[in-house]
Amino acid sequence: MEDKPTFAVQDPEYTRRVQDSFARQGLMKLLGAKLVGLEPGTAEIRVSFRPELTQQHQYFHAGVTGAIADSACGYAAYTLMPADSSVLTVEYKINLLAPAEGDELIARAHVVRSGKTLKICSAEVFVRKDGAESQCATMLSTVMCLTGTSDQSR
Amino acid sequence: MEDKPTFAVQDPEYTRRVQDSFARQGLMKLLGAKLVGLEPGTAEIRVSFRPELTQQHQYFHAGVTGAIADSACGYAAYTLMPADSSVLTVEYKINLLAPAEGDELIARAHVVRSGKTLKICSAEVFVRKDGAESQCATMLSTVMCLTGTSDQSR
Amino acid sequence: MEDKPTFAVQDPEYTRRVQDSFARQGLMKLLGAKLVGLEPGTAEIRVSFRPELTQQHQYFHAGVTGAIADSACGYAAYTLMPADSSVLTVEYKINLLAPAEGDELIARAHVVRSGKTLKICSAEVFVRKDGAESQCATMLSTVMCLTGTSDQSR
Amino acid sequence: MEDKPTFAVQDPEYTRRVQDSFARQGLMKLLGAKLVGLEPGTAEIRVSFRPELTQQHQYFHAGVTGAIADSACGYAAYTLMPADSSVLTVEYKINLLAPAEGDELIARAHVVRSGKTLKICSAEVFVRKDGAESQCATMLSTVMCLTGTSDQSR
Numbered sequence: 001m002e003d004k005p006t007f008a009v010q011d012p013e014y015t016r017r018v019q020d021s022f023a024r025q026g027l028m029k030l031l032g033a034k035l036v037g038l039e040p041g042t043a044e045i046r047v048s049f050r051p052e053l054t055q056q057h058q059y060f061h062a063g064v065t066g067a068i069a070d071s072a073c074g075y076a077a078y079t080l081m082p083a084d085s086s087v088l089t090v091e092y093k094i095n096l097l098a099p100a101e102g103d104e105l106i107a108r109a110h111v112v113r114s115g116k117t118l119k120i121c122s123a124e125v126f127v128r129k130d131g132a133e134s135q136c137a138t139m140l141s142t143v144m145c146l147t148g149t150s151d152q153s154r
Numbered sequence: 155m156e157d158k159p160t161f162a163v164q165d166p167e168y169t170r171r172v173q174d175s176f177a178r179q180g181l182m183k184l185l186g187a188k189l190v191g192l193e194p195g196t197a198e199i200r201v202s203f204r205p206e207l208t209q210q211h212q213y214f215h216a217g218v219t220g221a222i223a224d225s226a227c228g229y230a231a232y233t234l235m236p237a238d239s240s241v242l243t244v245e246y247k248i249n250l251l252a253p254a255e256g257d258e259l260i261a262r263a264h265v266v267r268s269g270k271t272l273k274i275c276s277a278e279v280f281v282r283k284d285g286a287e288s289q290c291a292t293m294l295s296t297v298m299c300l301t302g303t304s305d306q307s308r
Numbered sequence: 309m310e311d312k313p314t315f316a317v318q319d320p321e322y323t324r325r326v327q328d329s330f331a332r333q334g335l336m337k338l339l340g341a342k343l344v345g346l347e348p349g350t351a352e353i354r355v356s357f358r359p360e361l362t363q364q365h366q367y368f369h370a371g372v373t374g375a376i377a378d379s380a381c382g383y384a385a386y387t388l389m390p391a392d393s394s395v396l397t398v399e400y401k402i403n404l405l406a407p408a409e410g411d412e413l414i415a416r417a418h419v420v421r422s423g424k425t426l427k428i429c430s431a432e433v434f435v436r437k438d439g440a441e442s443q444c445a446t447m448l449s450t451v452m453c454l455t456g457t458s459d460q461s462r
Numbered sequence: 463m464e465d466k467p468t469f470a471v472q473d474p475e476y477t478r479r480v481q482d483s484f485a486r487q488g489l490m491k492l493l494g495a496k497l498v499g500l501e502p503g504t505a506e507i508r509v510s511f512r513p514e515l516t517q518q519h520q521y522f523h524a525g526v527t528g529a530i531a532d533s534a535c536g537y538a539a540y541t542l543m544p545a546d547s548s549v550l551t552v553e554y555k556i557n558l559l560a561p562a563e564g565d566e567l568i569a570r571a572h573v574v575r576s577g578k579t580l581k582i583c584s585a586e587v588f589v590r591k592d593g594a595e596s597q598c599a600t601m602l603s604t605v606m607c608l609t610g611t612s613d614q615s616r
Contacts, residue, residue, distance in 0.1 A: 026208035027215035030184065054180035061181035062243050063221025070216055089216050090426060091450055093247035093401055093555040095582050095602060097575040112600060113559040117425060118398060118452070120557050122600070138574060138584070140557060140602050142399055142450060144426070244580060245604055247401040247555055249428050249448060251421040266446060267405040271579060272552060272606070274403050274446070292420060292430070294403060294448050296553055296604060298580070334516035335523035338492065362488035369489035370551050371529025378524055397524050401555035 007041040007114055011083040014040070018075050021087070025071065033068050035075065041111040043076040045069075049103050060100035060127065062137075065107075069094060069123040069139040072109035077119035077143040080111060086149045090118070092141035100136040102129030109139075119143045161195040161268055165237040168194070172229050175241070179225065187222050189229065195265040197230040199223075203257050214254035214281065216291075219261075223248060223277040223293040226263035231273035231297040234265060240303045244272070246295035254290040256283030263293075273297045315349040315422055319391040322348070326383050329395070333379065341376050343383065349419040351384040353377075357411050368408035368435065370445075373415075377402060377431040377447040380417035385427035385451040388419060394457045398426070400449035408444040410437030417447075427451045469503040469576055473545040476502070480537050483549070487533070495530050497537065503573040505538040507531075511565050522562035522589065524599075527569075531556060531585040531601040534571035539581035539605040542573060548611045552580070554603035562598040564591030571601075581605045 011017060015038055022028060022035045028045075031053065037044030045068040047053065047060075055061040070092055078087040109123035125137035165171060169192055176182060176189045182199075185207065191198030199222040201207065201214075209215040224246055232241040263277035279291035319325060323346055330336060330343045336353075339361065345352030353376040355361065355368075363369040378400055386395040417431035433445035473479060477500055484490060484497045490507075493515065499506030507530040509515065509522075517523040532554055540549040571585035587599035 021210045024208075024210040024212075025215060026204075026206045026212075027217050030206040031217075050180075052180045052184040054178075056175045056178040057240075058178075058180075061179060061221065062224055063181050063185075063217065066220040066224065066246075067215065067217025070220065086211075089250055091247065091249040091399070091428075091448075092220075093245065093602060095245040095574075095604065096243055097582055112557075113597075120399075120559055120600070135575075138582070138602065140399075140555060140600065142557065245553070245582075245602075247448060249420075249450065251428055266403075267443075274405055274553075276446070289421075292428070292448065294401060294446065294553075296403065329518045332516075332518040332520075333523060334512075334514045334520075335525050338514040339525075358488075360488045360492040362486075364483045364486040365548075366486075366488075369487060369529065370532055371489050371493075371525065374528040374532065374554075375523065375525025378528065394519075397558055399555065399557040400528075401553065403553040404551055 007080050007111060009040045009080060013083065014079045017083065018078050021078065022075060027067060028071060031064060031067065038079060040079050041076055043072045043109050045072045045107045047105050060105050062096055064105060065100055065125050065137050066094055068105065068107040069125050069137060070141065072107040073121035073123050073139060073141040074143055076109040076111050076121055080114050080119065081145045082147060084148055086146045088144045088146055090142040090144050092139055094137055094139040096137050098134065098136045100127045102127035104128040117145055161234050161265060163194045163234060167237065168233045171237065172232050175232065176229060181221060182225060185218060185221065192233060194233050195230055197226045197263050199226045199261045201259050214259050216250055218259060219254055219279050219291050220248055222259065222261040223279050223291060224295065226261040227275035227277050227293060227295040228297050230263040230265050230275055234268050234273065235299045236301060238302055240300045242298040242300055244296040244298050246293055248291055248293040250291050252288065252290045254281045256281035258282040271299055315388050315419060317348045317388060321391065322387045325391065326386050329386065330383060335375060336379060339372060339375065346387060348387050349384055351380045351417050353380045353415045355413050368413050370404055372413060373408055373433050373445050374402055376413065376415040377433050377445060378449065380415040381429035381431050381447060381449040382451055384417040384419050384429055388422050388427065389453045390455060392456055394454045396452045396454055398450040398452050400447055402445055402447040404445050406442065406444045408435045410435035412436040425453055469542050469573060471502045471542060475545065476541045479545065480540050483540065484537060489529060490533060493526060493529065500541060502541050503538055505534045505571050507534045507569045509567050522567050524558055526567060527562055527587050527599050528556055530567065530569040531587050531599060532603065534569040535583035535585050535601060535603040536605050538571040538573050538583055542576050542581065543607045544609060546610055548608045550606045550608055552604040552606050554601055556599055556601040558599050560596065560598045562589045564589035566590040579607055
């Protein structure tokens with residue numbers, strides 16, 4: 001298992017830039033998702049259980065798992081991008097390891113490789129039940145940096 | 155490009171079984187998604203644009219794209235499963251090909267290979283804008299059949 | 309199932325450029341792979357059966373399937389790149405649909421979306437046995453164009 | 463980053479069973495690959511540089527990277543399977559993080575989740591150059607256990 005690499009930020013105001021972008025995502029609000037952790041190259045998103053977020057067996061729907069893991073990867077990558085850039089998911093792959101049965105879903109993402117144009121990210125998703133966390137999914141994703149474009153006006 | 159294979163159904167009541175399962179998914183209701191096409195080995199899911207479904211640039215969020223493409227793959231596979239089975243997504247990979255800017259998002263899935271335990275599925279996602287459809291994503295997924303388990307009680 | 313799009317080439321000498329690059333790949337020679345089809349946005353690679361190419365059941369090894377499908381995707385993308393560019397696989401995902409038992413393995417790739425920096429490609433792999441082809445794998449891949457770099461000197 | 467889980471073996475003779483299967487893979491012999499590490503739920507495969515294993519820039523070909531990472535995942539999973547079983551890769555996704563330039567390529571795989579039928583595996587691939595290792599790829603794969611079938615006779 002590799003150690004997490006450390007990364008230098010290009011934009012000292014990255015926290016505000018990422019939080020502003022997250023706040024503009026209508027879907028994160030609809031899901032009740034919260035961006036609770038943010039460091040250079042990492043991001044954590046949490047969402048509490050509600051019946052509106054379920055699949056047919058009343059567990060968290062894989063669509064929620066995928067959505068918050070994808071957003072966590074994108075924002076982990078976005079912490080390392082310059083001020084005048086926007087972030088775009090190129091692709092991701094997710095393995096659903098166990099039913100997401102619990103009170104809260106937690107996606108923790110980190111940048112694995114930080115290229116200038118592409119950032120490769122990984123996310124682990126956990127479900128918390130009766131106070132204990134267990135892993136329910138793992139994601140591998142490719143995120144693109146579009147420079148010279150504001151994340152707000154695109 | 156391969157022709158779509160034709161498949162024999164094992165459960166003549168598959169339409170009702172799939173629609174019942176879809177109706178129990180709280181997330182599909184929250185997104186406003188509709189299961190509009192269902193044939194042996196294929197499924198189509200549509201969702202209309204709302205600001206609640208957006209990413210930061212006010213296009214459809216990739217989380218919505220992934221969620222309906224995943225559900226379409228799962229239900230395309232579920233049409234071919236026996237009556238006393240439930241359906242489980244093992245994993246999927248999605249490439250986001252273009253911004254999902256438009257009035258409606260349409261995921262069309264079909265089974266590529268139908269094994270007894272695993273079904274390999276593919277989905278193409280289109281966005282409709284001003285009456286014209288353009289492709290915005292493609293998914294490849296692995297879906298598992300759990301026999302001897304009801305989709306309702308699991 | 310989408311129609312294959314048509315693409316404009318940027319380098320009229322693309323055939324020679326792609327064939328030169330293929331000829332420099334030691335692994336393709338070791339596998340006995342041949343680049344037999346090449347059109348704008350498509351490529352086909354074939355390899356004949358030998359015991360040296362097998363997995364433990366004496367079928368074609370998935371490593372051969374993956375290698376020729378990856379190269380076919382890369383060269384399908386490379387047909388559309390400018391003269392002063394080199395090609396790089398960012399990532400791929402492959403589903404192995406059936407045992408690759410037969411006399412010849414055939415990977416047919418095409419570009420699904422041709423962006424300036426990234427090309428999204430798909431490949432279907434077939435195995436020919438007793439004169440009949442059947443599909444044994446499907447790949448989805450992301451290929452990057454590095455401009456201002458020669459494919460030879462990098 | 464999760465801790466590696468520990469797994470119980472079902473077949474105390476797993477080492478011999480895995481090594482026998484590896485020895486029957488013609489491709490691993492052709493590549494010069496060696497199975498050097500094997501513990502319950504983990505496997506390591508190494509291959510030394512030769513010009514026959516290159517892509518067009520004379521680095522290790524991604525096909526070699528994919529082949530040994532796939533085999534390492536399959537054999538990491540196979541350590542945990544019963545005696546009368548065979549192993550099958552369902553699918554994998556690989557991200558190529560950096561050019562594989564060096565003297566030796568090393569794939570280290572471990573099982574992430576061990577279900578009865580499916581094992582989800584992860585592999586990290588490193589390239590050793592001038593004595594130092596750097597990561598060049600990461601893989602996520604789904605491996606299937608076929609029980610009641612000998613790995614030799616299938």
